Amino acid sequence: MTVRVDLAAVRANACAIRDRVGVPVFAVVKADAYGLSAARVVAAVDDLVAGYCVFALREAVDARIGETTGKESIVLSPPEARDPQAWIDARARPAVSTVDQATVQRRARPVVTIDTGMQRFACPPADVDNVLRAGAIDEAMTHATSLAHVRAFLEVAGGRGLRLHAAGSSLLDEPSARLDAVRPGFALYRGAARVSARLVEARDSAGPVGYSGWRGETGRHGVILAGYSNGLRPGPCLVNGGRRRIPEVGMQSAFVELQPGDKVGDEVVLLGDDLAAEDVAKVWQVGPHEVLVRLTAMGAPTHVGP
Numbered sequence: 001m002t003v004r005v006d007l008a009a010v011r012a013n014a015c016a017i018r019d020r021v022g023v024p025v026f027a028v029v030k031a032d033a034y035g036l037s038a039a040r041v042v043a044a045v046d047d048l049v050a051g052y053c054v055f056a057l058r059e060a061v062d063a064r065i066g067e068t069t070g071k072e073s074i075v076l077s078p079p080e081a082r083d084p085q086a087w088i089d090a091r092a093r094p095a096v097s098t099v100d101q102a103t104v105q106r107r108a109r110p111v112v113t114i115d116t117g118m119q120r121f122a123c124p125p126a127d128v129d130n131v132l133r134a135g136a137i138d139e140a141m142t143h144a145t146s147l148a149h150v151r152a153f154l155e156v157a158g159g160r161g162l163r164l165h166a167a168g169s170s171l172l173d174e175p176s177a178r179l180d181a182v183r184p185g186f187a188l189y190r191g192a193a194r195v196s197a198r199l200v201e202a203r204d205s206a207g208p209v210g211y212s213g214w215r216g217e218t219g220r221h222g223v224i225l226a227g228y229s230n231g232l233r234p235g236p237c238l239v240n241g242g243r244r245r246i247p248e249v250g251m252q253s254a255f256v257e258l259q260p261g262d263k264v265g266d267e268v269v270l271l272g273d274d275l276a277a278e279d280v281a282k283v284w285q286v287g288p289h290e291v292l293v294r295l296t297a298m299g300a301p302t303h304v305g306p
């Protein structure tokens with residue numbers, strides 16, 4: 001399995017986002033930058049962004065974000081340790097949602113995360129005043145998935161001199177969602193990862209194939225050494241520049257329906273080239289974020305450019 005990350009593409013995405021939104025960009029590099037490698041992504045985009053978001057404090061420490069960039073990371077998960085010094089040492093700021101968290105983390109300059117509909121580790125609007133006071137807080141965020149969430153956020157947090165941010169990738173095109181900063185993750189990585197495997201077998205099919213006895217249209221099939229234990233599901237792929245299909249996935253191998261010229265050693269592209277995460281997501285019936293992290297998790301990424 002080959003996972004190749006084009007850092008020039010990540011950089012171009014960051015550049016385009018920065019120019020389009022006109023407000024500071026916090027690059028979301030949680031989950032090891034969706035499998036692309038947080039340390040490598042940070043190094044590639046640092047001059048284009050104002051800071052970072054990770055999920056756990058450990059992620060900022062492991063990618064040495066504060067150390068190598070001097071910039072801050074917002075830690076999105078509820079603070080797991082009570083000692084604010086750990087955050088300060090990593091130049092990380094905890095996202096807090098309770099008076100207790102805000103009080104404990106006050107020295108680490110916490111950001112309040114406000115619930116505008118997500119209903120997951122965020123502060124109910126009624127508690128915001130108390131949390132702001134307890135943490136001496138000057139920055140507020142919400143995890144908005146719609147403009148209604150942004151409006152609700154502004155009602156609670158607007159007009160108080162707080163720095164405000166709400167938008168991830170899905171709201172970047174909405175000027176009214178941009179506020180004082182944006183927090184894109186997926187949009188930074190779009191088109192930057194290419195995941196492929198090689199055909200270890202290719203043959204003309206003799207009747208029904210595999211566990212399920214599937215029958216292809218082409219009368220030819222092959223096998224790759226990636227299966228559901230690697231996160232793969234039945235869906236589209238590319239071979240020799242053309243669309244093919246993965247009709248059945250086993251534990252550690254999968255069948256690929258082939259065209260007549262396809263042969264052993266040919267590359268089967270699971271993501272990249274003309275196959276976007278959104279294309280795969282439609283067939284898998286999951287979101288494109290899940291496709292990206294499942295497929296990039298299939299191997300250690302190698303990086304090209306910038």
Ligand SMILES: *Cc1c(COP(=O)(O)O)cnc(C)c1O
Nearest residue numbers: 028143168169183184185186187
């Ligand atoms: C993951 C996350 C983001 C980024 O989401 P994308 O859809 O990948 O851009 C932004 N904000 C919060 C709070 C998140 O958890």
